[in-house]
Amino acid sequence: MDLTVTFFISTGLCLHWAVKAQMDTVPRPTLCAVSSSVVRKGADVTLRCQGHLGSDRFQLWKDGELRDERNASWKKAEFLLRNVDEWRDARSYSCRSGQGPWWSEFSEALALVVTGALPKPSISASHSSVILPGTTVTIRCQISPQAPSQDYSFALLDAMSLEPFQRQSPPGTQANFSFLSVRPEDAGSYSCIYHRKTAPHRGSHLSETLELIVPGLLPKPTLWAKPSLVVAPGANVTLQCSRPKLSSLKDVTFTLWKAGTQMPLQQQTSVDLWTSFLLPSVRPEDTGCYSCTYRERTMLTRRSKNSDALELVVPDALPKPSISALPGPEVASGANVTLLCWGPSWTTRIVLYKEGHENILQSMAIDQDGAQFFLTRVTSKDSGNYSCGYQLLINGSLRTQHSDPLQLNVTGSEPSNTLIITLSCVSFLLCLLLLAMLCQGSIPMGSLQGESLRRGLCCPCLSWSTCLPHHPEVPIEETLYTEVAKKRTREPLVPMAEDPQGITYAQLNRRTLNERKTDHTKTPPEPTIFSSLTRD
Template identity: 30%
Template sequence: MTFTFTALLCLGLSLRHGTPVLAGTLKPILSVQPDSVVSVQTTVTFLCEGTTGAQGYRLYKNGKYRRQEIPPNPKNKAEFSISKISSQEAGQYTCQYWTYGGGWSQQSNSLKLGVTGAYSKPRLSAQPSPVVTEGGKVNLRCESNQWYHKFILTKEGPQKQSWTLDSKYDHNTQQYYALHHVGPVTSNQRWTFRCYSFDSNQPLVWSEPSDPLELLFSGTLHKPTIKAESGTVVASGSPMNVSCQGTQDAEMCFLHKEGSQQSWGTQTPKESGNKFIFSIPSVADYSGGQYHCYCYSSAGWSERSDILELVVTGLYDYKPRLTALPSPVVTSGGNMTLQCVSWVGYHNFILTKEDQKFLSSLNSHYNPSIGQYQALFSKDHVTPNHTGTFRCYGYYQQKPQLWSVPSEPVEIHISGLSKKPSLLTHQGHILDPGKNLTLQCCSDINYDRFVLYKVGETDFTQLYGQRTQSGLSLTNFTLDPVSHSTGGQYRCYGAHNLSSEWSAASDPVDILIIGQHLDRPSLSVKPNSTVQSGDNVTLLCQSTYTADTFILSKEGATHQLQKMKSKSQDGELQAEFSMSAVTSAHSGTYRCYSSHDSSPYMLSHASFPVELSVTGHIGASIPPPSSPLPTAGLEKYLKALIGVSVAFLLLLLILIFLLLRRRHQRKFKTEAQKGTELQLPAGDAEPVTRDRGRKKRSNLAAAIQEESLYASVEDMKPEDEVKMDTSRPSEEDPQGETYAQVKDSRLRKTKAVHPSVTSREVPETNDEQAEEDRETDTQAAESEEPQDVVYAQLCSRSLRQGTAAPPSSQAGEATEEPSVYAALAVARPGPVPNNEDQ
């Protein structure tokens, strides 16, 4: 068989050379898949198509025999497959076939196979832009940094074209390039190009293909919508997506950056339909700029979309500083100024809000007073719409889409005209480091939440308010442990959940921290530490260290501190705190401190205490009613009130026991005993009968109360600090009523604690007695109030006075202050003897 095939092959060759007419009628057709230009490692299949009954096929490369295929059954075609093709396989291919009686056919027309990937890819761009108009022209530039003799430019699509271009050297860019003029172009088709580079000695061994370049047209169809999915201001290195939404029949959309010589990206439809997503894995400085998108369909090109301006931040490390002047809380309708400053000389500063809308951009100016570059963003007649978080950036004019790192955020709030709350400090204004501090914000307006703000800072603390039984709305802000950073001036605001506005600001409260300087000033009293009421007194605070301000405090006082600028005297710094016409209200323990203007809330160590005693005026020690009780005093008064209430309750129980005992004895009396008279104590002129139907209830109550009183007074000793006054003569008490008063020696005034005992008659029935017992229990329970209730009462008092800051104790004469008191009057109310403790 082999011999026969060889003989036939020789015969065919001889026929080919000897009978050209027969051979010319048997020319096969050669084709290649997937394409005539393929990348390395691609599997390529050559298809040689001859005539029916062909017995064998041969494939030639560059005129040389390469392979032979003998089909098992006679066919009209054969396949030659080359897997993982390399650059060595590039060249011109032909094929032929053999038949019985016909011999070998002519060779097919040559097919050029180009293999790409032998060199790095060049760059293809359109000048001046890939966006062209109908019938316009454009220059295509293929460029590479490697030396090649030739470039190949190809047009993809149904109407394929290619051009071979000679390369030139550009001394400005130090690149090899080739230019090709394209035009006129029309929008009824797509114009997609690639370019390759190659060595003229191997014309079919090409470089990798350039990125495709699509010429874009602004057509007449509906323009697409472009949007940055995560916002238009993106930090460097962050991923982002740009969406382009075209019409429903859009086949492809393109993203183009203004100033770029090639399209930014191409996307085909996804599952989402007519929405095309362009992903940028990591934005960089070249990502910043203005973008448009275009869409193409069988009907033609769309109009270009609106501009999308993409800004990349964080490209300059030094961030500016943003400050709200004078405060980040602005009254509705007022003016607001935001100051952006930087040590770096940025050409411009830009202010943005949290929604990343570009508010405004200003040129920077050098401020010699602070030695920095700044821009002032002013806004008049602010409204609640201006609330939000602001930041500022710096940038240079030649790169307006490349910004610095952002400043720290500043949150702006608008305060309204609603009533201001009160801000109170439970522990005083001067504190040692490590102590606890609680600031209470309260109001008689039912605010849903309260906000605490430290002047000069940008942060706010918000807490929900609580409603008290007295109708106040309040909350406690705990700031512990206290440190140097706690010092400062504080205000609070009230707010409703359904409104973005805050109330007017509370009066300020200063918190000062002790021991932040080495200084310990000295304090002395002139003329003496013990003076008469009405005298003038001067407290002298001195220091040998540098001090700008001296501060005088009184132990237990809740009003704001006295401050005075220092003066130099005999090589020392001092301040004189003068008090004229002093009263006993000025008595107490005083200390002084020093501070610097650079840190006004950081104090020195306290001076040694100085005791001031004012004598010579009865009742002068009663503090003025407008001054709130000191914290320590409140605790003492509260304890006294509880003690007196307990004593009263015990006495009342004894009276009730005696009453029940007497009623029990009366049940065993006979009718004959009804006429028996009840003997009264000495001095009573009128007897009382035991006749139930004819006796008077008031006389019976007096008798029972008197008898019970005598039984209980024996147990009340001086150590209980209770005094009994029964000095009223019998002739002044014709009714036989005896008056008794129980009083704490520390208290100033007398008041009936239980009116039912002093003004009501003793109950006759069990129902009346039970009602009286319930009233007694209720009053006893109400006498034990927690400390928060006391501060709520102080808050209520300050709200009635219209201010949270108590007045100074030096203003005017000391007036009488409401104090805690309790009294028990037995029998009919009468004049109260004046047994005040001095």
């Protein structure tokens, strides 16, 4: 094969795999219809393409063809379809997101169903409208005998929002939607439709509305605080209560409760899924556990469970945390120590301090067992007073206190100091031994090379006067010991004398060692110097 052809084929393959690899790195987006993929004829619908971090371009495709493209900086793009038509808009849609020069794979296809083109079906339930919790209920959706015989799909919808709850594609002319064990939250208004499986997805009119009533407590809401659970006196706090989306509830009444009180604190009626309760200028007596509930406005008997309790803290001063040590405050050098810190139940993060240190030693999140700070292979430097505190982002000015100090004592010798002392002693003894050998003539003087070597061997161990004795009036002459060896026969250089007290005296004659061509009459006699060595 020609080299040029081979080159272009190889380049094409490389580009293909490079593009494919890059597409794999751009996450696949999702496509949804707001608020439902089932739309009445003539209404408007928004198709939302949700990308991921870094996505800045989006494309909307209809039946495999590009319909629209736009830039977006918030990881999503919305495409508005106005006055939808059962032929033009009841199609299959998908989208993809771009990041730089690369595009992701297509999202899963979304079938947009436009109702009003076919006769409505009938709807019925296997039980009466009032159903006990735990009962199995079947809702049946059946095509009218006048409807043309085609391949259809069925959908059970929320009668108000048209949001599909279940979908089926049975072979016959009816679909059975089952609730194996109904709950109070399954109560609501239902309807159903059928539509063509293939594009255009023309749908029927909505069936009649079917009401299901399931007595009992509704699902619990969620309660949270803004800006924080711990606030200074005089600050404002907002408690927000949100409920799950239920088809049977149109508007509800939210209620705020405080533990220890019989009457509700506040009530709000809302058609939204959440509401806000304002607590202005809170005081320390507002500290306590709060919860919220909701109920259907027209049916007082249908109420929800209580939300999880929320503890609000409004203290004059924040309480101190506590600290302890394992295995104890008295430990041996080289051991491991664990410092345990506990704070109030609303504490999120604990910090460790040491007296004499300005900065925080360690910081970590707290769990049900508190915070554990590990000190490994402690030494005497780790001894001292330790304390812990907690960090909070609060609304207002409030004092954050430290725990009572814990004194940690590290006892015993430290391995590093022991090694240093041992080496120092050995070095000192070696210096003494080497000096004794030099003084007794065990080491030939000819092997020494000048004053620098004598200083290196002796002076680190003994004083300067012991190593290099001299008279203050007479300059020390730099005489090499090798010169003495050349002019004299080998003889003991140092006469020995024994002292009854076990001290050996070494007498050095500098005139003998400094024998040179000098005028001795001009040089005063030099003194005799004694150096004492202790003999074992």
